Amino acid sequence: xxETEHRVVVVGGGFGGLQLVHDLKGASAKITLIDxxxxxxxxxxxxxxxxxxxxxxxxxWPIRHLYRERKDVATLLDEVIGVDRQAKTVLLKSxxxxxxxxxxxxxxxxxxxxxxxxxxxxxxxxxxxxxxxxIRRRMLLAFERAExxxxxxxxxxxxxxxxxxxxxxxxEMAGMIAELAKQVLPEEFRSIDTRQTKVMLIEAGPRVLATxxxxxxxxxxxxxxxxxxxxxxxxxxxxxxxxxxxIGDTFVPCGTVIWAAGVKASPAAQxxxxxxxxxxxxxxxxxxxxxxxPNVFVIGDTASLKQADGSxxxxxxxxxxxxxxxxxxxxxxxxxxQSVPGPFKYRHQGSLxxxxxxxxxxxxxxxxxxxxLAWWIWGLAHIYFLIGTRSRLAVAWSWLWIYLSGQHSxxxxxxxxTIRDKT
Amino acid sequence: xxETEHRVVVVGGGFGGLQLVHDLKGASAKITLIDxxxxxxxxxxxxxxxxxxxxxxxxxWPIRHLYRERKDVATLLDEVIGVDRQAKTVLLKSxxxxxxxxxxxxxxxxxxxxxxxxxxxxxxxxxxxxxxxxIRRRMLLAFERAExxxxxxxxxxxxxxxxxxxxxxxxEMAGMIAELAKQVLPEEFRSIDTRQTKVMLIEAGPRVLATxxxxxxxxxxxxxxxxxxxxxxxxxxxxxxxxxxxIGDTFVPCGTVIWAAGVKASPAAQxxxxxxxxxxxxxxxxxxxxxxxPNVFVIGDTASLKQADGSxxxxxxxxxxxxxxxxxxxxxxxxxxQSVPGPFKYRHQGSLxxxxxxxxxxxxxxxxxxxxLAWWIWGLAHIYFLIGTRSRLAVAWSWLWIYLSGQHSxxxxxxxxTIRDKT
Numbered sequence: 001x002x003e004t005e006h007r008v009v010v011v012g013g014g015f016g017g018l019q020l021v022h023d024l025k026g027a028s029a030k031i032t033l034i035d036x037x038x039x040x041x042x043x044x045x046x047x048x049x050x051x052x053x054x055x056x057x058x059x060x061w062p063i064r065h066l067y068r069e070r071k072d073v074a075t076l077l078d079e080v081i082g083v084d085r086q087a088k089t090v091l092l093k094s095x096x097x098x099x100x101x102x103x104x105x106x107x108x109x110x111x112x113x114x115x116x117x118x119x120x121x122x123x124x125x126x127x128x129x130x131x132x133x134x135i136r137r138r139m140l141l142a143f144e145r146a147e148x149x150x151x152x153x154x155x156x157x158x159x160x161x162x163x164x165x166x167x168x169x170x171x172e173m174a175g176m177i178a179e180l181a182k183q184v185l186p187e188e189f190r191s192i193d194t195r196q197t198k199v200m201l202i203e204a205g206p207r208v209l210a211t212x213x214x215x216x217x218x219x220x221x222x223x224x225x226x227x228x229x230x231x232x233x234x235x236x237x238x239x240x241x242x243x244x245x246x247i248g249d250t251f252v253p254c255g256t257v258i259w260a261a262g263v264k265a266s267p268a269a270q271x272x273x274x275x276x277x278x279x280x281x282x283x284x285x286x287x288x289x290x291x292x293x294p295n296v297f298v299i300g301d302t303a304s305l306k307q308a309d310g311s312x313x314x315x316x317x318x319x320x321x322x323x324x325x326x327x328x329x330x331x332x333x334x335x336x337x338q339s340v341p342g343p344f345k346y347r348h349q350g351s352l353x354x355x356x357x358x359x360x361x362x363x364x365x366x367x368x369x370x371x372x373l374a375w376w377i378w379g380l381a382h383i384y385f386l387i388g389t390r391s392r393l394a395v396a397w398s399w400l401w402i403y404l405s406g407q408h409s410x411x412x413x414x415x416x417x418t419i420r421d422k423t
Numbered sequence: 424x425x426e427t428e429h430r431v432v433v434v435g436g437g438f439g440g441l442q443l444v445h446d447l448k449g450a451s452a453k454i455t456l457i458d459x460x461x462x463x464x465x466x467x468x469x470x471x472x473x474x475x476x477x478x479x480x481x482x483x484w485p486i487r488h489l490y491r492e493r494k495d496v497a498t499l500l501d502e503v504i505g506v507d508r509q510a511k512t513v514l515l516k517s518x519x520x521x522x523x524x525x526x527x528x529x530x531x532x533x534x535x536x537x538x539x540x541x542x543x544x545x546x547x548x549x550x551x552x553x554x555x556x557x558i559r560r561r562m563l564l565a566f567e568r569a570e571x572x573x574x575x576x577x578x579x580x581x582x583x584x585x586x587x588x589x590x591x592x593x594x595e596m597a598g599m600i601a602e603l604a605k606q607v608l609p610e611e612f613r614s615i616d617t618r619q620t621k622v623m624l625i626e627a628g629p630r631v632l633a634t635x636x637x638x639x640x641x642x643x644x645x646x647x648x649x650x651x652x653x654x655x656x657x658x659x660x661x662x663x664x665x666x667x668x669x670i671g672d673t674f675v676p677c678g679t680v681i682w683a684a685g686v687k688a689s690p691a692a693q694x695x696x697x698x699x700x701x702x703x704x705x706x707x708x709x710x711x712x713x714x715x716x717p718n719v720f721v722i723g724d725t726a727s728l729k730q731a732d733g734s735x736x737x738x739x740x741x742x743x744x745x746x747x748x749x750x751x752x753x754x755x756x757x758x759x760x761q762s763v764p765g766p767f768k769y770r771h772q773g774s775l776x777x778x779x780x781x782x783x784x785x786x787x788x789x790x791x792x793x794x795x796l797a798w799w800i801w802g803l804a805h806i807y808f809l810i811g812t813r814s815r816l817a818v819a820w821s822w823l824w825i826y827l828s829g830q831h832s833x834x835x836x837x838x839x840x841t842i843r844d845k846t
Contacts, residue, residue, distance in 0.1 A: 038563060038836040055480040057833040064611040065834065074613040077567040077836075095571040129837050140461060144500040148518040188487040190497040390824055390832055397820070401813055409813055410480035411488065413461040413500075414552050415838070 005030045006335055009090055009098055011080050011268075012106035013040045013063040015317040016300035019324030020104055021073060027332050031072055032098055034090065036079040038062050041129065042386060044317060045395070047169055049132035050258075051139070051176035052408040056129050058394050061387050080107070083271040085293060102295050102331055105268040105282070106324065109301040109315060112264035112279070119240040123259040126169060135258055137413045139177065142255040143185060144413075146192045158255035159197045162245045164237050165261030166203035167210070168353040171220060173258055174201040175356040178227040184408055199229045200254075202247055204236040204261075209353055209361065211314070216361040219370045223355040237261075263315065265302040272296050277304040286343030288327055297330075299323035305344065313346045322346060352378045357402060428453045429758055432513055432521055434503050434691075435529035436463045436486040438740040439723035442747030443527055444496060450755050454495055455521055457513065459502040461485055464552065465809060467740060468818070470592055472555035473681075474562070474599035475831040479552050481817050484810050503530070506694040508716060525718050525754055528691040528705070529747065532724035532738060535687035535702070542663040546680040549592060558681055560836050562600065565678040566608060567836075569615045581678035582620045585668045587660050588684030589626035590633070591776040594643060596681055597624040598779040601650040607831055622652045623677075625670055627659040627684075632776055632784065634737070639784040642793045646778040660684075686738065688725040695719050700727040709766030711750055720753075722746035728767065736769045745769060775801045780825060 006029045013035040039060040048054040064075035079093040089097035111125030146158035181197035207217040239246035244253040269282035274290040281304035300320035333340040350364035360374035436458040462483040471477040487498035502516040512520035534548030569581035604620035630640040662669035667676040692705035697713040704727035723743035756763040773787035783797040
C-alpha cells in the first residue's frame with residue numbers, strides 16, 4: 001500500500017471499535033486497531049460465564065483472528081498510555097508510538113464504586129473475563145465453605161449473596177444464582193441445603209430495570225421473587241467488607257458480594273485533553289469528534305453526548321455500534337471528498353433482560369413482551385449477535401443442554417489452590 | 424445410614440480415586456472424597472487447552488456433580504495436610520479432621536525439576552488447568568510481542584519455543600505449537616512471519632517417546648520434523664532462565680520454555696510414614712496397602728510398585744484406574760467377609776500419542792499403528808474416555824471444527840492485563 005495512505009488508529013476492540021473497522025472495509029485507509037486484551041468480549045453474556053452457564057472461550061474471540069483476511073487492518077496488543085495531539089501519535093506502554101491521521105478512541109468503561117474504591121476487593125464487578133472467573137470462583141467456593149462450616153452462623157453467612165445494583169446485569173446475576181442454588185446444586189451437597197441460599201438484590205432506586213417501563217419492571221421483580229430473590233429497593237449500601245454489606249444502617253453478613261451498580265469511563269478524555277462529564281466521559285461534538293480537533297473521535301461508553309431531547313445516549317452495545325458505524329461514514333466521506341453526514345442520531349432499538357432461564361422482558365418501543373416467549377426471543381437475538389458460526393453453534397448447544405438437562409457445564413474453581421483464602 | 428457403617432476416605436479425585444469410588448457403588452460403606460480442587464481433570468488432553476484447541480471446561484468436571492446421585496458419597500473441597508494413623512483421621516487445612524476406617528491416598532504427582540526448582544518460573548510444567556492457561560498465555564504473548572518488537576534479534580528470540588522432555592506430553596505440545604505457528608497464525612500477523620517460528624524439542628535420552636517401540640519412535644520423530652520441529656536428542660538442559668535455555672554448553676535465546684521432563688510424587692508417603700522411592704512415591708505391598716497398615720492404601724502416580732519382571736508400574740491413567748478398581752475389590756471383599764483377591768497385577772493396554780492433527784502412534788502390544796488412521800483411533804479413544812455425553816459431544820465438535828476449518832477456538836490471553844510483564 002502507498003505510504004501516503006490515510007492512517008486510522010482505533011483504540012479499543014469493543015462493539016464500537018469493531019463496528020468502525022468493519023464499516024471501513026474497502027476505504028483507502030490503513031487501519032491500526034490497538035487493544036490491551038487479545039480478545040473482543042461479548043459483554044452482554046459475561047454474567048453467564050460468572051454463573052457457570054458458558055465457558056470463557058464461547059464469548060471471546062481473538063481480535064486479530066477476526067481481521068485475518070483484512071490486509072488493511074493491523075492489530076496491536078498493547079496498552080495506550082496517552083496521545084500526543086501535536087505529533088499526532090498514540091503512546092504505548094510497550095511498543096513505539098503509532099502515528100495517526102484520524103484517531104478513534106473506543107476504550108469503554110470500568111466499574112465505579114462511587115468514591116469507595118476500598119469496596120473493590122470485597123465486591124468485584126463484571127467487566128472482564130477475569131472478573132467473571134473471579135465471581136464464579138467466589139460463588140462456588142461459598143457453597144464449598146458452607147459445606148465444611150461447623151456452625152450455623154457461618155453457614156448462613158456463606159449462603160448469603162448480595163448483588164448491588166438492579167440494572168440488567170444485577171437482575172440477570174441474581175436470577176442465575178438463585179436458580180443455581182435452588183435447582184442445580186441441591187442434590188450435590190450432603191451437609192447443607194443449598195435451597196436455603198439467600199440472594200439479595202439491593203437497589204438504591206425505586207425499581208428494578210429502571211430503563212424499562214413500569215409494567216416490565218414490576219414483572220421482572222415478581223419473576224425474581226418467584227425464584228426466591230430478596231429484592232430490596234430504595235436502599236443504598238453504605239459499607240462493604242469481606243464479612244458483609246451494610247444496607248442503610250443494617251449490617252447483613254454475606255459470603256459473596258457482587259457489584260453491578262456504577263461505571264466510570266476510561267481515561268480517554270484525559271489523553272486528548274477533552275472536557276469530561278462527571279463519569280469521566282469525553283464530551284464530544286454532534287459528529288462525535290472532540291472540540292477543536294476534527295480528526296479525533298470518541299465513541300461508545302467513553303463518550304458523552306446529549307440527544308435532541310436532552311437525554312444522554314445510553315452506555316450500551318447498540319449505541320456504541322451505531323457510533324462506530326457513523327464515524328466510519330464520516331471518515332469515508334472525507335477520504336472520498338463527499339459531503340459528510342449530518343450529526344449523529346441514536347436510534348433506540350430496544351432493551352432486553354432475562355430473569356433465570358424461563359423468563360425475560362423485552363421493550364422494543366411499541367412492541368413489549370414478557371415471560372417465556374420473551375426468553376426465547378432474547379436467546380435467539382443474542383445468538384444472532386455473536387461472532388461467527390462456531391460461537392453461535394457452541395452457545396446454542398450450551399443453552400440447549402442447560403435447558404434440557406438443567407446442568408451447567410462450566411463450574412470450575414480456578415486460579416486459587418486452596419479453600420482457605422478469602423479471595 | 425447407620426453410624427457404624429464402614430468409613431472409606433479417599434484423597435484425590437484423579438483417575439485412581441474416581442475409579443475406586445465408582446467401583447464401591449453399592450458396598451456398605453460411607454465414602455468421603457477429598458480433593459483440593461473442585462474438579463476432576465482429564466490430564467491426557469490438558470496439552471490441548473495449553474495449545475488453544477480446547478476450552479478449560481471441556482476437560483474438567485466438578486467432582487461433586489459426578490456423585491450427585493450417590494448418597495453414599497460426600498465430597499469435600501479441602502487440602503490434606505497430614506494423616507494421624509493412631510487416631511485414624513485425615514487432617515485438613517480448613518475443615519475438621521475426618522475419621523476413616525479405610526484410607527486410600529490417590530494424590531498423584533507434580534513436576535520435578537531435577538533439583539533445579541529455580542527453573543519453575545521460566546519453564547512451567549503442565550499438571551493443572553492454571554498451568555495450561557499459563558502456557559497458553561505465554562505462547563500467545565510471545566507472538567504478540569514479536570509483532571511489536573523493533574529488532575530482529577528480539578523477534579527471533581520471541582519466536583523460539585523450547586519444550587524440554589520428549590515423552591507424550593512434550594511430543595504433543597511440540598506438534599501443536601508447530602502447527603499453530605505454521606498453519607493457523609500466519610495470515611493474522613502483519614510484521615512477523617509466524618512460519619519462521621522455531622520449535623525445539625529437547626530430550627536427554629536417545630529417542631522421542633522412549634516407552635514406544637523403536638519403529639514408532641522413529642516415525643514420531645520424522646512426523647515432528649515434517650512439521651518443522653527441531654528435535655534434539657541426547658542433549659541435557661543445563662540452565663534455564665527467562666532469556667533462554669542452555670543445551671549442554673550452548674545458550675539458545677528463547678521466548679517460551681515449557682517443561683515436560685520430570686515428575687515427583689505428592690507427599691502421601693510422608694503423611695503416613697511409609698517408605699518412599701527416589702521420586703517420593705510410597706512403597707506399597709502387593710495389595711497396594713502400606714507396610715504394617717492394611718487399612719491404608721496408596722494408588723496411582725504416588726504409589727511405587729514393582730511388577731513381577733522388576734519393572735515399575737507406569738505412572739499413567741490406565742494404571743491408576745486399575746489400581747483404584749483393585750482396591751475397591753479388596754475393600755468390598757473385606758466388608759463382605761469374602762476372600763480378598765490376589766496381588767495387584769498391572770495389565771498394559773497400550774500407549775498412544777499424537778503428532779499434530781493428522782498423525783499418531785499407537786502401540787497395543789501386538790497391534791501397532793501409525794499415521795492418519797492412528798490419529799482417528801486416538802481421537803475416538805479419548806472421546807470415549809471423557810466423562811458424560813455433554814463433554815464427549817463438545818470435544819468431538821471442537822475437534823471437528825478444527826479439522827474442517829483449521830481454526831482453534833480458545834485463543835485467549837487471560838489473567839494478565841498488559842503485554843509488558845514477562846510472566
